[in-house]
Amino acid sequence: MYLASILGFLYTNILPFIILLGILIFVHELGHFAVARMCGVRVEVFSLGFGKKIFSFRRGDTTYCISLIPLGGYVKMFGEQGSQEIKTEEDRKVAYSYKNPWQRIAIVAAGPLMNFFFAAFVFALIAQMGEQTKAPVIEDVAAGSIAATAGFQAGDRILKVGSNSIASYEDFQKQLNENQNATVEVVVKNPEGVERAVNVNVASANNPNIFSMSSRIGQIEGLLPYARSAAVAVMTGTPAYELGFRSGDQITAVNGTTVPRWVNLVASFDSAATDLNVTLNRPSAEIDGKVQNTEMSIVVPLKTLKKAKSVQGFGFDNTELYLDMVVKDSPADKAGLQKFDKVISINQVPITKWDDISNTIRSFNGTDAMTFVIQRDGAEMIKKITPQITELNTAFGGIDKRFTVGITPYLVFTEPEMTVVHSASIFHSVAKGFQRTVDVSVMTVMSFVRLFQGEVSVKNVGGMVTIGKVAKDSFEIGAQAFLMTMGILSVSLFILNLLPIPVLDGGHLVFYTIELIKGSPLSLKKIEMAQQVGLVLLLALMILAQFNDIVKFLFKS
Structure with missing residues (x-):
């Protein structure tokens, strides 16, 4: 039993990490190895991992090995450390340091480039297998919005925008981006299968994705990316409460028909x-952190519904006015707020939606405590709460500093409908693979830019524990998620290794470029000084990443 538990832990936690990192390291080092051999350099060691060798064999001039610490790899080339070991003319022919700058540049660049091409291959493979992505279905439409006025309805499936067929929501968003500030015809099909054309104006809006090169995106005002589920909040003293409904109930079906x-x-x-x-x-x-549900049924008499006239009259209230979570030791927690408390007003201003709560707290003047009127079990209470400045991470990794009190609304959304999109041909898959690799590369570069600009918190920098967690989670989801993670991390290695930091491939490329320009290599002393600086920078980045991992995973509340 104990052995089975250990094996289960290794399979679910360690194996995905080793597979993921092992493949990416192998691909990277294979690039260096292959081009070095093509340039006539003798490769002495090809190693996956560092430290003590646990498996090795020799073929030709090269020892191939797997080492104990699976956190990297290396290719050791003859003559890489200088000219001390080079004694004969034959040695010069196979020595790395005696190759011309262009050959050395090719050998160094081959590692990162292999990660780039491998990512393109992985993304192309996903496209060829069939990519699971969000279906082009409208989840919900805001009442009174431009989308509602134009005729869009929740559940509509988007078939075409203009003359362009739509296979996924990503396709739909691309068409919106290409038609900003223009009127387009959108062909949709409702859940009953009836097709209709909707003419609507596409607005131009700020792009919330700070990692994108595009500052604007196309948007139809009122199309919501999520749909409110059939989770209910129940007012005391109402027919719903008397029949046995309670706040937090998730209604799944009515008379056997699913209600998502x-x-x-x-x-x-x-x-x-x-x-x-x-x-x-x-x-x-x-x-174990997972909510366990009890399934039950309640019969609602027709005469009760007729008397209530509406779901609100029956007793189902707007859930976003109810609290789902009160953060421990937050101002709201200290004031005594609890889960499923309903916010009635703040500073005598009535609350009708969650945005009213969020915006009112955000506009706090920093002095007088705010007066919250809440309802609990049918009784109203007055709470004095002083908001505090909190640093929050946005959905795209940005930093948002604002006043909060430590509450979240009881909002439960439906899972979006997914679809599998198959490429029309292998050539389309290859093109899509390269396009996605370029897109992820741009986002990775922009993440570094935003990090240095202070728009992204350094808390988002993760190390090996983060990679292990991502590997484990994606492995559990399935092959596509694991391959997608592998492709994204391969792009990250491509970009990271090209950073102009000595000891990284990018630093060596800078040295060799300078050598090409000035006609002679930099002095050994200057290279050693630069490498020492680079090593310090790299160690600082690693320490930051590991510190974030420790805080995030070992000391999380």
């Missing part, structure tokens, strides 16, 4: 012609 969205729930209640048998999941316990 809030709009489906409302429609089933509004169109009821008989008593409704409502199936729901109720949170009952939390085990």
Whole structure:
């Protein structure tokens, strides 16, 4: 039993990390190795890992080995350390240091470039296998918005924009980006299979993705990227409460028909012609961080629905006004706020949506405590809360410093519909693979730029523990997620190794470029000084990454 647990831990936690890192290191070092051999350099050692060799064999002039520490690899070339070991003319022919600058540049650049081409191969493989991506389905439409006025409805499937067929939501967004500040015809099909054309103006909006080169994106105001699920908040003293419904219930079906969205729930209640048998999941316990649900059914008499006239009259309230989480030791926690408290008003201003709460707290003047009126079990309470400045990470990794009190709304969204998109041909897959590699490369470069500009927190820099966590999680999700992670990390290695830091490939490329320009190599003393500086920078980056890992994973609350 104990052995089985150890093997299970190794399989789920260690194996994905070793596979992921091992393949990426092998590809990188293979680039150096192959081009070195092509340039006539004698390669003495090809190693995956550092430290003590646990497996090795020799073929020709090269010893191939796997070493104990799987956190890197190396290719040792004859003459790489200088001319001390070079004694004969034959030695000069196979010595790395005696190759011309162009050959040395090719050997050094081959490692990062192999990571680039390997990423393109992985992304092309995903495209050829069939990529699971978000389906071109409209999740929800804001009432009274431009999208609603134009005629879009929740559940509409986008078929075409102009003359362009749409296979995924990514395709749809690309068409919006290409048609900013223009009117387009969008062909959609509703859940009943009826097609119709919708003419709408595409606005130009700020791009929330700070890692993109494009500052603007196309947007149809009112198309929501998420749909509110059929989770309910229940007001005390209402028919819903008397029948046994409680805040936090997740309604899954009505009379056997699945209700994935809030709009489906409302429609089933509004169109009821008989008593409704409502199936729901109720949170009952939390085990190992996962909420355990109890399934139950409640019968809603038709006469009760007719008397209530609407879901609101029945007792189902707007969930975003209710609290889902109160952060420990936050101002809200110290004031005594609890899960499922309803916020009625702040500073005597009535609250109708979560944005009212967020914006009111954000505009805090920094002096007087704010007056919250909340409702708990039907009774109103007054709480005095003083917001505090909090540094938050945005969805795209940016930094947002603002006043908060430590609460989140009870908002549960449906899982978006997914689809599998297959490439039309292998050539299309290859083109898509290279395009995605370029896109990820640009985002990786922009992440460094934003980091130095202070727009991205250094807390986002992760080390080996982060890589291990990502490898484990993606491995558990499935092959596509694991391959996607591998491709993204391969691009990261491509960019990271090209940074002009001595001891990295990019630093060597700088040395050899200078040699080409001035006609002679830099002095050994200058190279050693630069490498010492580079080593310090690299060690500082590694320490930062490991520190973030420790804080994130070992001391998380």
